[in-house]
Amino acid sequence: MSGLRVQSTGLRTTLQDEGRRHGQHLGLAVGGAADLHAFRWANKLLDNPRGSACLEVLMGGFSAEATGPMSIAVTGAAGRLAINGRRHSLWRTHALQAGDTISLESPTSGLLNYIAVRGGWLGKCLCQSHAMTPREGLPGLSAVESGQLIEAASTDIAPHRQMPETFLPDYTAPLTLNVIPGYQYSAFSHEARRTLTTAPYTITQQIDRMGYRLSGTDIDVPGMTLLSEGIALGSIQVPADGQPIVLLNDRQTMGGYPKIGTVAALDCSRLCQRGPDTEVRFRFAELANVQCERVVFEAFFARTTWNTDGKALIWP
Amino acid sequence: MIIEPVSEDSILIRFGDTLDEQLTPRILAAQQTIAEQLGDWIIDQVPAYTTLLVVYDLHKVDFRRVIRAIELILTATGEDTSEPATTGRLIELPVYYHPDVGLDLEALAEQAGLSINDVIQRHTATTYRVFAMGFAPGFGFMGTVDPSIATPRKTTPRQRVPAGSVGIANQQTAVYPSVSPGGWNIIGRCPTRLFSLDSLSLLQTGDRVSFKSISREDFLAQGGEL
Numbered sequence: 290m291s292g293l294r295v296q297s298t299g300l301r302t303t304l305q306d307e308g309r310r311h312g313q314h315l316g317l318a319v320g321g322a323a324d325l326h327a328f329r330w331a332n333k334l335l336d337n338p339r340g341s342a343c344l345e346v347l348m349g350g351f352s353a354e355a356t357g358p359m360s361i362a363v364t365g366a367a368g369r370l371a372i373n374g375r376r377h378s379l380w381r382t383h384a385l386q387a388g389d390t391i392s393l394e395s396p397t398s399g400l401l402n403y404i405a406v407r408g409g410w411l412g413k414c415l416c417q418s419h420a421m422t423p424r425e426g427l428p429g430l431s432a433v434e435s436g437q438l439i440e441a442a443s444t445d446i447a448p449h450r451q452m453p454e455t456f457l458p459d460y461t462a463p464l465t466l467n468v469i470p471g472y473q474y475s476a477f478s479h480e481a482r483r484t485l486t487t488a489p490y491t492i493t494q495q496i497d498r499m500g501y502r503l504s505g506t507d508i509d510v511p512g513m514t515l516l517s518e519g520i521a522l523g524s525i526q527v528p529a530d531g532q533p534i535v536l537l538n539d540r541q542t543m544g545g546y547p548k549i550g551t552v553a554a555l556d557c558s559r560l561c562q563r564g565p566d567t568e569v570r571f572r573f574a575e576l577a578n579v580q581c582e583r584v585v586f587e588a589f590f591a592r593t594t595w596n597t598d599g600k601a602l603i604w605p
Numbered sequence: 606m607i608i609e610p611v612s613e614d615s616i617l618i619r620f621g622d623t624l625d626e627q628l629t630p631r632i633l634a635a636q637q638t639i640a641e642q643l644g645d646w647i648i649d650q651v652p653a654y655t656t657l658l659v660v661y662d663l664h665k666v667d668f669r670r671v672i673r674a675i676e677l678i679l680t681a682t683g684e685d686t687s688e689p690a691t692t693g694r695l696i697e698l699p700v701y702y703h704p705d706v707g708l709d710l711e712a713l714a715e716q717a718g719l720s721i722n723d724v725i726q727r728h729t730a731t732t733y734r735v736f737a738m739g740f741a742p743g744f745g746f747m748g749t750v751d752p753s754i755a756t757p758r759k760t761t762p763r764q765r766v767p768a769g770s771v772g773i774a775n776q777q778t779a780v781y782p783s784v785s786p787g788g789w790n791i792i793g794r795c796p797t798r799l800f801s802l803d804s805l806s807l808l809q810t811g812d813r814v815s816f817k818s819i820s821r822e823d824f825l826a827q828g829g830e831l
Contacts, residue, residue, distance in 0.1 A: 310648050310649060311648075311650075314649075314809070315738055315806035315809070316738040316740060316741055316744045316782075316800075316806060319649065415802060427802060428802065429802075469611070469612055471609060472611050516624060516653065516656075517653055517654065517746070518651075518655070518658065519617065519652075519656065519657070521611050521612035521615045521660070543653050543737060543739035554613060554614070576610050580668060584663060587663060
């Protein structure tokens with residue numbers, strides 16, 4: 290069996306897939322790849338099932354040595370990927386042999402990289418998922434450690450593929466997050482909703498896989514006491530200080546702060562590639578439009594196939 | 606009962622607006638029927654005090670179809686006026702109540718104008734209901750605590766509450782399954798494991814829980830750590 294012997298994990302490296310199922314009623318966080326776009330592409334390049342586990346690397350600084358043959362693809366944050374010290378491109382497949390080393394430097398834009406392997410990475414499973422949730426401190430499911438061997442499900446060398454350039458994301462582009470009006474939306478005043486969608490907000494230093502704290506104009510919070518309720522991915526919680534928090538993959542399962550709406554999942558993916566001091570905006574969106582964008586996104590990965598030169602995708 | 610979309614792949618069902626122990630069996634019955642009848646359409650469900658969050662699989666079902674199916678289930682289960690079949694399992698949790706491990710026990714007793722023994726007696730006299738699971742794996746929000754010992758959260762949360770700590774926050778009580786930050790008033794420590802990767806969570810929403818006061822010797826014998 291082949292795998293990667295991790296030499297350095299950088300700030301944080303975890304295994305992530307589509308997250309846990311049927312675990313939240315026991316208090317377990319969902320977890321899962323924070324950037325679905327880069328995650329789906331990493332698996333698509335290798336013809337993996339769409340939810341195969343990838344390594345999620347925060348801010349580079351990752352290095353590892355292959356213990357056998359395998360095919361990998363690295364997507365996400367723009368930065369230097371080196372294989373045996375030589376620079377290589379992201380968003381394409383690479384064949385590794387035993388003894389080859391790979392490393393990722395600190396990115397120039399974006400925060401997260403995904404390293405996929407043909408067949409997916411193996412790891413401890415909980416609720417049908419390999420997702421690691423560092424906050425919960427579960428043994429073997431916290432984070433990848435240096436020295437650890439991450440085993441690949443396959444030693445296959447995949448055909449050469451590279452993502453067409455038109456799909457390359459720009460993690461420095463201005464970002465407006467689509468918000469579905471939900472939860473306590475109607476309890477927030479007209480003024481509060483206007484503030485959210487007109488004033489710019491800045492990403493603070495308090496960001497992690499649990500959520501992103503933003504700062505900007507105070508949002509008027511309705512004076513209501515709320516019993517804790519289940520929190521969806523992207524929920525915008527507004528505590529008493531009026532500063533919004535967007536809750537992400539490792540969020541707590543329940544919360545009792547008023548929520549003005551929910552950020553679309555694909556916009557959560559865009560948000561988590563942005564770092565502190567980046568400006569973001571919000572706009573309210575129709576549920577149906579958000580669902581359409583997501584369904585088309587998923588259908589693209591589920592239904593297109595690679596053409597023979599591995600450089601373009603074809604709809605059936 | 607209100608069904609509202611809260612994100613592109615989840616809906617929130619509101620069964621009521623106020624804390625009501627009668628809601629818990631209804632919410633759990635709905636959760637169970639949804640799980641049985643809708644199978645792999647459903648990715649996750651989060652039952653809480655008055656609500657049920659249902660996350661569905663966008664790859665398997667569209668929004669209108671899942672809402673329609675859930676409406677039908679709720680209408681059918683709503684008409685069933687018989688007593689809910691499950692009143693919840695009864696689980697007894699041993700607790701070593703002592704200032705050595707109950708970091709706030711003395712302060713709480715003093716604030717309530719009671720002796721430490723009175724506090725223990727009042728905490729163990731009630732059979733609690735698990736209203737919701739959350740915050741951390743295996744953490745069950747239980748109520749309702751006798752008003753005479755119901756104490757608000759500490760103004761400054763502790764950075765580190767030891768695993769097994771039994772706490773009170775207003776009319777809720779809970780056991781911290783693992784070390785974590787927390788602002789509840791800690792009155793004792795429970796040696797029972799509440800979460801493991803093999804058996805997952807000991808407690809589930811709807812369970813009834815009673816606490817039993819044990820000695821330091823029993824606490825240690827049952828695997829408790831000081």
